[in-house]
Amino acid sequence: MENNTILTIVVSLTSLAILAFAFLTRKRVGLFDLVENRRMFFLISVGIIAPGLLVMGYSTVTTGAPFRLSIDFVGGSIYDLTFTSDGADEAAIRQVFSAQGDSNVIIQRVGGPTSNRWSVRGSFLDDDRVTQIVEDLNEIAPLDRERFQQQSVSPTVGEEVTRAAFFATAVVSVVVTGFMVIAFRQIPRAFRYGVCAVTAMVHDILVVMGVQSLMGLLLGWEVDALFLTAVLTVVGFSVQDTIVLFDRIRENIPLHLGEPYETIVNRSIWESIHRSLATQLNAFFIMIAILLFGGETIQQFIFILFVGLLTGSYSSIFTAVPLLVAWEKGEIPFLKQPAQLATT
């Protein structure tokens, strides 16, 4: 409950800040130069991603995986409980498993709405704890010990899925770059737009993964199938947001021939920033409503999506575009001679 309140406050304050900014800059465009300060924005990105990578590294060393993984990914135990009389309910059973350190159990009644048989899926526990669970369950209602069963269950999301997700991301990177080369063919160096959009996408994936890993360390958040869904949503949103911004640059280049590239780019950001903010706000409104009035089961999912949407818009403006400018000006190591790398 407490976490829920904190999350609601974070999302609400962010929305308010966006709203205030949107109203303040309503009629002014080009307030200050966003591209000139690109080094600062790169540093901010590094400052967010690096700790995330460190936490993931630390987590990998100590637990063998960059995140705390839920039973969706690592499998666990399935318990078959039969009570000999009424009195057990979901909350009481959950309490028993929680007391032994397993708070993410899936509890189902088996055999109809009045049955006294329950099925519980949870993580692997050692024998002592299982014995204690049996004792505690017996306190709720008399437990039929003869029929008590514990068996292992495999993950619902297999290893193949994680591998498939990585491959999919790699293929997405290549295909999106290819798509951008085609879509932006009428402006010079279209290839760079593709590379920058993909870089922003990877940036967003890393931010989301870092935040998840950190939350796992701090609050014990586990990665489940929903997290995979959230990351995939972020991938789609990130690329979509970057393309909208690049589209503006694509349109402005022929309109403002002779202007320096940074000026055109800066103008494009300011021209499309209100759309970014308004879209974010609408998504946040719904998130706040769900956090405030909805069930607690999906607060982690909502928070990860919130971070993803935020970084998705941030990276379009403060990563993809400044990167484009830095490349243009030959500031990127190993890519210092823009003229020779031109593809058109």
Next chain:
Amino acid sequence: MANRNAQWLLVIVLLTIFSVYVALPAEVKGVTPSDPICEEYAKDIRADTRGVRCTESIIIDLNSDFNPELNIRVTSSLGLDLVGGLRILLEADAPADSYTLADLRETANNVSRRVNGLGLAEATVQVQGSNRILVELPGVRDRQQAVDTIQQTALLEFVDFSGLNGSQFQGQRILTTEQLRRSSPEALADHIGNPNDGNRPFQTAFTGAILQAASAQFASTGGPTAEWFIAFQIKPEFAADFARFTGQRVGQPMAIVLDGVVISAPTIQAELSESGIITGNFSQAEATTLALQLRSGALPIPLKVATAEEVGATLGQQSVARSVQAGVIGVVVVLLFMLTYYRLPGLAADLALIVFIALNLAIFKLLPVTLTLAAITGFLISIGTAVDGNILIFERIKEELRGGRKLDEALEMGFNRAWTSIRDSNTSTIIICGILFLFGQTPGASIVSGFAVTLALGLVLNLFTAVIVTRTFLYFLTRLFHKAASERVWLMGV
């Protein structure tokens, strides 16, 4: 222009009415599937339901011949977390030392692929212990139906190929009497019939149910060199029938058909009763796979149903009701925001957003997409981002108006200029969905495919509502308030 917009308005209104009808809860439409009479109906569509409606499907049968002219399947499908379902425990029907854990996992993957199809069914398949596979099917209450679904997943048939050149059909999909018995002719439309019999279905002589065992072996089968072949045994109760059938057709081909595909069409060499062999220039791998498929109907390990029980929802009804309520509040805030921020265009966007919600809910029931709490949440957030297209257009309109353009011109320019970014950004996401869908075909990754399908459909609907529907509504709204909107640009959100 006016004419085209009027046509669009008509299309939109009709589509919306249809979608709202489809999306309405079953109870509102007077459907009572819990009525005992509907159990009869589930078995036979001709059952007399005495005015009780058993299904939400839209069926129009003009001449009452039970061959409906129009049959649109409408099903609401809720996930395991929301309504529970049926838990089926499948047990390996083979000695424990005859398979490995990897085989069991592979079998579970096969089962998963079959029950999940496109990944929209949200069924759970897990390996339990060392010899069991646990399958949970959401929303299913009928035990027999569910067990049938899993068991009918692979159909092995021995088909009469008398008078035909067997090798000609190798690898082709053929239509057989047994398949027709199990599914509808429409589902089998791409299967070919028997050319010697006026393209009528081939005669199924036996199904895989007659087999006791099958194994791959390497020996000489009469020729000068040894080769790989499959030896099989027939269950005693079918031995006499099998002997009669093969005895009458010595020298003729007999096709072995798995899920409609001819996998081999060997020639019957002699009368067969309890056992026989299948030859066909197999490699070792081919022979082993085929033997496995014959034994288990394409599952690496034969399975039997150990238990099938009803399981309850993992989330209380309350948490669902609360989330939906929360979603409604969120959507109302979005509607109000659009209205205050963009005024007249905002009103058009709000109407378009309502159309978007109706269309999307209808699609969920037409496919059908199994709704879990996560899917519902994802959908709610997609409502928030669905106005993105509108925002792009409206910001452009504002710019044009600020630049001093006239109202009609500004509208036209706004839509035209925003279009390239809407097109390119959505195209990229749809391409991403395509890639995710392909990768979701990996066994156990159906969740990724399901996500990709739902997201892509939402995007396509969104393209339609954000551009065409909004433009049509905005056209008529600006007709109505043309003078006011031209004189007071604040009405256009400036």
